Amino acid sequence: MEIQVTKLRELMELFKPVVPKKSAIPITAYIRLSEGKAIATDLETMVIADLPEVEEPMLLPYASLADMLKYVPGNETLKIEVQNKKVSLAWSGGTASYPTEAVQDFPVLPEVPTT
Numbered sequence: 001m002e003i004q005v006t007k008l009r010e011l012m013e014l015f016k017p018v019v020p021k022k023s024a025i026p027i028t029a030y031i032r033l034s035e036g037k038a039i040a041t042d043l044e045t046m047v048i049a050d051l052p053e054v055e056e057p058m059l060l061p062y063a064s065l066a067d068m069l070k071y072v073p074g075n076e077t078l079k080i081e082v083q084n085k086k087v088s089l090a091w092s093g094g095t096a097s098y099p100t101e102a103v104q105d106f107p108v109l110p111e112v113p114t115t
Contacts, residue, residue: 001033001081003053005091006074011049012066015040018047019062030059032106041107048109057103058082064098065089 011031020028020042032039034057038049058080068089072078076091088097 001053001055001058002077002079003051004074005069005072005076005078008065008078009069009074011038011051012062012069014049015047015062016066018042018045021063027059027101027105027107029062030101030106031062031065032103033058033060034103039106039109043107046107046109056082058087059100059103059106060087061098061100068096 015031015038018040019031023029023042025043028042033051033054036050036052036054038051038054040047040062060080072091072093076093079090081088082100085100085102086097087100089095
């Protein structure tokens with residue numbers, strides 16, 4: 001998956017209020033990317049944003065990603081890949097990798113009735 005750093009920063013700001021700093025359920029410290037959407041939850045509130053760049057399901061560690069993005073220029077394109085419980089990020093000026101969890105461990109989305 002490739003995404004503009006500026007767009008990812010905006011997404012992280014949107015999710016900031018719902019990603020708990022400390023939680024009894026560690027999986028809520030991640031952002032889920034799947035099916036063209038990005039999702040964050042604290043189990044009481046859920047924020048869902050369209051993200052058409054998503055190619056494969058993955059979990060991104062919110063705090064680690066937010067810290068890393070402080071040092072990457074906004075005009076950069078970030079390449080994100082997941083392999084063997086590790087998420088790797090690459091841009092023209094560097095790389096980073098962080099442990100991740102299985103996507104199926106993220107809280108299930110509630111059904112939203114459509115009328």
